Amino acid sequence: MVGLVFEIFKKALAALVVVSVLGKLFDQLLTFGEDELQTAVVLACYVYFVISLFAASRHKLFHVLAVPFLTQFLHLFQKYSFPAGANSLWRLAPFLILDSYFLYVFIQKPVCLSKGEKLFLTFWIITQLFFLLISPNLENIVFGGLLFFSLTLPCYFIYLNLVNTAKHFRENLEMYLCTLYIILGLGTFGLVIVGAGYKGSDNLLATRNITDTNVTMAYFILLWPFVLLFAERHALNSLIRLVLYSILSGVVIFSFSRGAVLLVMPYMLITTFLIGNVMRFWWVVALLTLVINVFPDLIFDYKDWDMAYFWTLRFGGVMATDSVLDKLQQASGRAEIHEIAYNLFLSKPLVGHGTGSFEMLGPGYREAHSLFYTLLAENGLLGLICMYSLLFFLLISTLSVCRSNQKYALLPLSLIFYLAFNHTVGSVFVILPARSVTINCLAPMLLLCLFFYAKSIQTHAAAPKYE
Incomplete structure (x- = not known):
C-alpha cells in the first residue's frame, strides 16, 4: 500500500506541475471558476485522471476504481462555480476520460x-x-x-x-x-x-x-x-x-x-x-x-x-x-x-x-x-x-x-x-x-x-x- 500511496503522490504532483506551467503560458486558462486556485485544482484533477489512467502503472486497477471516488470530492470542490447537473461537461469530464481509457484498453x-x-x-x-x-x-x-x-x-x-x-x-x-x-x-x-x-x-x-x-x-x-x-x-x-x-x-x-x-x-x-x-x-x-x-x-x-x-x-x-x-x-x-x-x-x-x-x-x-x-x-x-x-x-x-x-x-x-x-x-x-x-x-x-x-x-x- 505504501508503494501505491507514493505513486498517487507522484502523479498528483505531476498534474499540479502541468497545470501550473500551462497557467503561466496561457493567462485565461485559470479564469473559469470563482478564483485561480479553485480552477487550478479542478484542472489538475482532470490532468491527474489522464496521467493515472494512461501512464504506465502497476496499480492500474486502483486508478480505474478511484475515478468515481475522487469525483465525489471534485464535484463538491467545484460547487456551483462550474455548471452543475447531469448534462454539465465539467461534472462528467472525469467519466469521459475514464471511458476513453476503457476504449483504449479494449x-x-x-x-x-x-x-x-x-x-x-x-x-x-x-x-x-x-x-x-x-x-x-x-x-x-x-x-x-x-x-x-x-x-x-x-x-x-x-x-x-x-x-x-x-x-x-x-x-x-x-x-x-x-x-x-x-x-x-x-x-x-x-x-x-x-x-x-x-x-x-x-x-x-x-x-x-x-x-x-x-x-x-x-x-x-x-x-x-x-x-x-x-x-x-x-x-x-x-x-x-x-x-x-x-x-x-x-x-x-x-x-x-x-x-x-x-x-x-x-x-x-x-x-x-x-x-x-x-x-x-x-x-x-x-x-x-x-x-x-x-x-x-x-x-x-x-x-x-x-x-x-x-x-x-x-x-x-x-x-x-x-x-x-x-x-x-x-x-x-x-x-x-x-x-x-x-x-x-x-x-x-x-x-x-x-x-x-x-x-x-x-x-x-x-x-x-x-x-x-x-x-x-x-x-x-x-x-x-x-x-x-x-x-x-x-x-x-x-x-x-x-x-x-x-x-x-x-x-x-x-x-x-x-x-x-x-x-x-x-x-x-x-x-x-x-x-x-x-x-x-x-x-x-x-x-x-x-x-x-x-x-x-x-x-x-x-x-x-x-x-
Whole structure:
C-alpha cells in the first residue's frame, strides 16, 4: 500500500506541475471558476485522471476504481462555480476520460464475453435507453444518462471481466478498495470540518447535507467487507484495525442518520464476529471501556457538546414508541414520499415515467428514499422485475462462494445490508440529478466489484491464501 500511496503522490504532483506551467503560458486558462486556485485544482484533477489512467502503472486497477471516488470530492470542490447537473461537461469530464481509457484498453486487448454476458449487456443498454428516452426529465439528464448507463457501467463490467482472471486480482482489489475506503472516510471528515465552519456556520446538521453522508454510508457498507478481508489477509495489528473501525463509526456519528445507527452498527458487529476476530473485538470493547473509565468526562459531559443537540433533534422520541420503524417513517416524512411515488406508479404501472422522472414529478427529491418506490415510479413493473432479478442473481453469486470459507459470507451480507439501506434510508444507485452538484455511478461499480470478486473465487478455487 505504501508503494501505491507514493505513486498517487507522484502523479498528483505531476498534474499540479502541468497545470501550473500551462497557467503561466496561457493567462485565461485559470479564469473559469470563482478564483485561480479553485480552477487550478479542478484542472489538475482532470490532468491527474489522464496521467493515472494512461501512464504506465502497476496499480492500474486502483486508478480505474478511484475515478468515481475522487469525483465525489471534485464535484463538491467545484460547487456551483462550474455548471452543475447531469448534462454539465465539467461534472462528467472525469467519466469521459475514464471511458476513453476503457476504449483504449479494449482496442489493445481482445474482449472475450460469453453469449450470456453479451446478452446481458445488450438487454441492459436497451432497457436503460428506453427508460431514459421516456423521461420527462430527459433534457436535463440525457448526457449523463447516456454516459453512465450506456457506456461507463457496461465498460466497467467488461473491464472487470477482463482483469478478474489475474492471479492476484482479489488481493489487489482488497488493497485498492481499502485504500479508497480510507480516502473516502478522511475526505468525509474533512468536509464535515469545512462544512461546520462554512460562512461562519457551526450547525453540524448542515454538514450532513454538504457531505451527503446518507449517500456515502451506502458506499461504506459495500466497501467494508473488502476492508475486513484486507485486514485479515495481511494480519494487521489491533491499532490499525481500530483506526479502520473508527472511520466507519465516525461517519455514522457525523451522518446524524437514524438509519445508519440502526443498520450500520449491527452490521459492524455481525461482520466482526463473521471474520473470526472475536478476541480482537472484545479487546476493542475492553479498550473502550478502559478509556471511558479513565476519562469519564467523555460520557458525562456529553450533554454539553454541540453535537448532542443535533443528535437529540434527530432521535428525540423515536425510541419511545412500540414501533420504531413506524416512528422513523413518520419523523422523516418518507411515508408521504412513498405515497407520492406509488401514485405515480399507478398512473403508468408497466414502464413508469422514466429515469430521473421522480425529481420532476415528485416533491423535488432526487429519489423516493427507497429503491422499491423509486423503481415503481420511474421504471414501473418492468424495471422492478429487471433490477430485482439482477440483484437476486448477484446475491446467489456471492452466496455460492460462502462454502469455500466463512469469511466470504461478508460478500452477501454487505449486499443484504446495502439493500436494507436502499429500502429504508434512501436509494443509492446511479446519482443523476438535473441540478445537484454530485453525479456518480459509484454504487453499481462497487456491486460489480462484489460480483467479480466472487467470480474470481470460483475461478481460482485452489488459491492458497483463503481456500
